[in-house]
Amino acid sequence: MADERPRQILAALGGVDNIVDIEGCVTRLRCELRDGSAVDEAALRRTGAHGVVRMGGVVQVIVGPEADTIAGDIQDLL
């Protein structure tokens, strides 16, 4: 079964058009967004994210050590 998380996370971040840049770190996705208010934190948590941290214009989605893989999959959807 394909991992649905990349698609779900992308949707919860406001969709393709809201993404300026997304980068996977060891534990988190660092998401630079056009409109930070478009983020659906509840939906992100439903994907299994451990948390959502906002730092300035960057929204960090804490997904655990698979962050790299998920970031790559999201990049493929952009």
Place this chain on the structure above:
Amino acid sequence: MKLRVGSPVAGRTATLARVPDPVFARALVGPGLAVWPEDGPADAVAPIDGTVATLHPHAFVVAADDGRAVLVHLGIDTVERHGEGFTSHVVRGESVRAGQPVLGWHPAAVRQAGYSPVVPVIALDATTAALAIPPEGATVGVGQELFVWSPRQA
């Protein structure tokens, strides 16, 4: 089996709550202990025997055969250094022994660049109850025991 997690760096221990990053301070990816490193330059070593499951210039995960995995993060927000000042001694997927050099770095240079050089050592997805963590403020040598991780409860 109890997993003895060794310190990847020499330094002084501190609770995760003191780490200037909410993800580690709130143990969002797991409990553990942090180490304020000596100035260096130095090699950060594998905390346990296992396989290098994740490898970045500034961080790595070693996974034991039973699936338990330990994350070592060299400094805070050091991903923004894009590898500058970091040297890798292994490749992803490589088998390592506890104490084997994984990443070379320079904590003093990290600090001079404006980043915290603190090193969170995280028992990924562990429960707090599974870790025996000694009080903070201890001096540890590289490879010396940091904390002990009990097996998952059935």
